[in-house]
Amino acid sequence: MMADKTFILRIKRQAAPQERVVWEEFEIRYRPHLNIITCLRDIAEKPITRAGDGTTPISYDANCLEEICGACAMLINGYPRQACSALVDNLEKPIRLEPLTKFPLIRDLQVDRSIMFENLKRMKCWVPIDGTYAIGPGPRMSPEQQQIGYPMARCITCGNCLEICPKVNDHTQFVGAAIINQVRLFNMHPTGNMHARERLEAMMGPGGIQDCDNAMNCVKVCPKSIPLTESNNEINRQVLKHAVWDWLNFSEGPTERDEEWKRLGIQK
């Protein structure tokens, strides 16, 4: 029998956040076009380390396997990327796998990325249309707008841009490029734009746009090639305009204006 070509996978493992860190090495049988997820499945099939010790299957998140869900983000040779689109043929061996470091660890390569969803809510990255009666169709979006918006809409919330950002850490509440990009997307959407002001207010709040310090790493690790620095700077422009305008007018938003109108007896 001819010996199979193999390669080594080194994986940083932790059974739980408070458990000890263990590095385990696995010898994987090489096949052309292998990706990292396939390697992890190989290990799950036969969880035996290179030294021959029995172990547990690796814990990791994965879903679509075609780089459109964002779930399998991890550090591959120290670089945040999607395991499903990381081809073994293109990677330096031995391949090193580690969990993302900016999110709470669950187990092995699995982390809890829900903070991004919370931040999307905090920054109001949705279009509120629910009400008690039908309000009819929204305004139309021109093909030009669609063309600008589409690249931004490709975001899969994988968290690579947060992982690589020097300003996302324990000392800041920075929401990161992914969320700022969504603020821009929803602000340019004709219906979403009706709530642009609320998003810009949120963007000036804790962890907002001001925390970006231009390391510009986000745009380099984005698997969907979203122009993230352009989105950051565009939101910088929108927030600044909003902030200066409000400041010049001593305005604190619609609530205060409503009260002022009520005081003056003006019917809206």
Add this chain to the structure above:
Amino acid sequence: MPGTASKPDSSYFWDKLHSLSGIIPIGAFLAEHFWSNSYVLVSPERYNSTAAGLEQIPWRIPVEFLFIWLPIVFHGCYGLDIWWRGKANVLGHPWMSNWMYVLQRWTGIVLFAYIIWHVWIERFATHGRSTFAGVAHDFANPYYTAFYVIGVLAASFHLGNGLFNFCCKWGIAVTPRAQRAAGFFGAFVGVIFSVAGLLIVAGFVYNWHPFSGYL
């Protein structure tokens, strides 16, 4: 609480003020500083008369306080806070913009120490009177000269890259092409300041006055 409006805190305001103060008045002051010091390249006498002219401006202390000391202290101290809130990762990811980010941080730290020293020896130890002879005496010390060269280069880089950051943070350069243009602009300013600063240092160290032909 998610889903509710997060009340703006003051960090946006202070961050913007930090960004602005680096250009106006600190960047503008640096330009004036290099310009005035360039008189050393004409002659020691011109340097002395320029220094005397600056020393005799009306409202000197309030002007120095409002346009130089206060902005620099604010920019420096808030900069230390920004430094503290960032975690550089350039070693694993040596992209150019990441290097720029890290160098901006480290030049800031260097400048913090440098400016304290520089202001002490040239402003307070001299009782606010600068002369060519006095400065040339300081430059006779090679350690002083070395620290000056480091300070000049750090300040030039910090201003040049700071201009680029300003263009991004104030939404002036949005598209990648505009960012690149802003980057070239910042690099240009940085190089000009570096060259001018080093020539000024050479003027003091070597008693060198290339523009003396004007006299």
